Amino acid sequence: MSVVKFFSGAKVPLEMHKVRIVQKLNLVPVDRRLEAITEAGNNTFLLKNRDIFLDMLTDSGVNAMSDKQLAAMMECDDSYAGSETFPKLEAAIMDVFGMEYFLPAHQGRAAENIISKVFVSPGTIIPMNYHFTTSKAHIVLNGGLVEEIIIDEGLNVSSSYPFKGNLDTAKLEALVKKHGAKKIAFVRIETGTNLIGGQPHSLQNLREVRKVCDKHGLILVFDASLLADNLYFIKTREKACRNMSINEIAREIGDLCDIIYFSARKLGCARGGGICTRKKEYYMKMRELVTLYEGFLTYGGMSVREIEAIAVGLRETMDEDMISQGPLFIEFMVNELVANGVPVVTPPGGLGCHLDAMRFLPKVPQSEYPAGALATALFIAGGVRGMERGSISEQRDENGNEVYSNMELLRLAMPRRVFTLSQVKYAVDRIVWLYKNRDLVGGLSFIEEPKMLRFFFGKLKAKGDWQKKLVARFKKDFGDSL
Numbered sequence: 399m400s401v402v403k404f405f406s407g408a409k410v411p412l413e414m415h416k417v418r419i420v421q422k423l424n425l426v427p428v429d430r431r432l433e434a435i436t437e438a439g440n441n442t443f444l445l446k447n448r449d450i451f452l453d454m455l456t457d458s459g460v461n462a463m464s465d466k467q468l469a470a471m472m473e474c475d476d477s478y479a480g481s482e483t484f485p486k487l488e489a490a491i492m493d494v495f496g497m498e499y500f501l502p503a504h505q506g507r508a509a510e511n512i513i514s515k516v517f518v519s520p521g522t523i524i525p526m527n528y529h530f531t532t533s534k535a536h537i538v539l540n541g542g543l544v545e546e547i548i549i550d551e552g553l554n555v556s557s558s559y560p561f562k563g564n565l566d567t568a569k570l571e572a573l574v575k576k577h578g579a580k581k582i583a584f585v586r587i588e589t590g591t592n593l594i595g596g597q598p599h600s601l602q603n604l605r606e607v608r609k610v611c612d613k614h615g616l617i618l619v620f621d622a623s624l625l626a627d628n629l630y631f632i633k634t635r636e637k638a639c640r641n642m643s644i645n646e647i648a649r650e651i652g653d654l655c656d657i658i659y660f661s662a663r664k665l666g667c668a669r670g671g672g673i674c675t676r677k678k679e680y681y682m683k684m685r686e687l688v689t690l691y692e693g694f695l696t697y698g699g700m701s702v703r704e705i706e707a708i709a710v711g712l713r714e715t716m717d718e719d720m721i722s723q724g725p726l727f728i729e730f731m732v733n734e735l736v737a738n739g740v741p742v743v744t745p746p747g748g749l750g751c752h753l754d755a756m757r758f759l760p761k762v763p764q765s766e767y768p769a770g771a772l773a774t775a776l777f778i779a780g781g782v783r784g785m786e787r788g789s790i791s792e793q794r795d796e797n798g799n800e801v802y803s804n805m806e807l808l809r810l811a812m813p814r815r816v817f818t819l820s821q822v823k824y825a826v827d828r829i830v831w832l833y834k835n836r837d838l839v840g841g842l843s844f845i846e847e848p849k850m851l852r853f854f855f856g857k858l859k860a861k862g863d864w865q866k867k868l869v870a871r872f873k874k875d876f877g878d879s880l
């Protein structure tokens with residue numbers, strides 16, 4: 399994406415690619431949208447693609463691939479062991495992170511399983527800037543305790559702080575002092591912090607975390623799944639890095655970390671994952687588990703086609719035009735919403751645009767799931783599918799009490815190079831309409847609530863008939879328009 403000056407003075411992100419394969423979309427009438435979300439138990443995970451217009455559920459495995467990636471997929475070498483494809487990915491890892499050892503895994507959480515099994519033992523502590531659902535689950539499963547030590551500004555929904563994903567090194571020192579370095583399995587930095595709105599950390603912060611790790615002999619593990627956005631933010635928001643190339647920034651990150659793992663469903667625009675390290679000792683410890691859980695060392699549960707695509711995708715990630723597309727579209731969307739008074743997480747981050755449901759729907763209490771309610775309302779208003787990232791995504795405690803999340807967000811992910819700007823403008827329009835009619839939106843309650851992962855499978859119903867009223871208002875305001 400280029401920041402080209404428009405003669406009109408307008409600030410419009412300009413796509414530096416052209417679209418050569420398209421998929422037809424449906425925009426079904428509002429009555430059908432209400433029916434569909436009801437059939438889905440008011441859970442956007444359970445909607446069918448044929449009823450969805452803009453799928454902003456996630457950026458996982460749905461980013462557009464390049465012509466070069468597709469071409470590489472045709473050249474792959476399929477064999478169980480000794481495939482010619484695998485060294486191409488190893489070479490790309492070396493170029494990007496400068497790390498010699500690479501272990502393949504079928505996706506990000508599989509890498510987390512292996513790292514947690516090797517390094518986490520009961521009673522150990524894993525400090526991190528912020529957790530991701532699967533990262534935390536694997537650590538907890540192995541008896542570890544997650545300590546979130548993000549800077550205080552990180553949890554401030556509306557802010558202008560450029561690096562809300564930074565880890566607070568004073569809090570890290572305090573943890574070491576309290577528990578002793580031996581009890582700390584590793585320190586985990588998640589780049590492009592997913593659950594707090596795709597917010598980046600700075601390169602300087604990573605250097606400072608490294609210093610503390612060196613001082614106490616701690617292992618630094620880096621979750622690079624959302625690295626592409628974070629690289630862009632380091633380059634554009636961190637003054638001292640302005641003259642570094644994207645590749646130089648990535649190489650320094652590689653130099654600062656002991657282990658880097660990633661989901662290639664995000665990083666590299668394909669489907670897969672892996673673990674990189676410079677230390678043979680760590681590689682040897684994890685190697686057996688890869689063959690046990692994932693597959694032989696030259697494929698690790700991935701198809702060789704995907705491995706070819708990741709190798710090319712990782713190299714393409716070093717191109718500023720490529721990685722700026724997501725952040726610039728998100729910035730456009732966030733700024734338009736802010737200009738219309740809609741409460742969103744600021745500053746704009748990576749990954750997507752996050753509506754702040756607590757401020758959007760102040761009358762819906764957390765016990766009635768404001769972010770989940772907003773997700774259903776936006777689907778009714780525009781066929782736009784988002785993901786609830788609030789209390790429904792949490793789990794009840796041992797006593798069956800609700801655990802309310804820090805934030806109630808509706809995440810509208812921006813898969814890279816997938817939507818056009820007019821589609822983004824359409825989403826903004828429907829959100830602004832919904833905001834003007836927010837008094838109509840009510841809460842939800844569970845009708846089927848699984849104990850585990852209720853956000854995936856749970857079913858809910860609207861409290862009262864607010865969704866029908868919303869449809870009636872839509873028809874009044876939009877007439878025959880879909």
Ligand SMILES: *Cc1c(COP(=O)(O)O)cnc(C)c1O
Pocket residue numbers: 458505506507508530532533588592621623624660661662663664670671
């Ligand atoms: C998606 C994601 C993961 C898990 O990756 P999968 O490929 O979905 O298993 C881990 N960490 C972060 C930050 C992610 O965004």
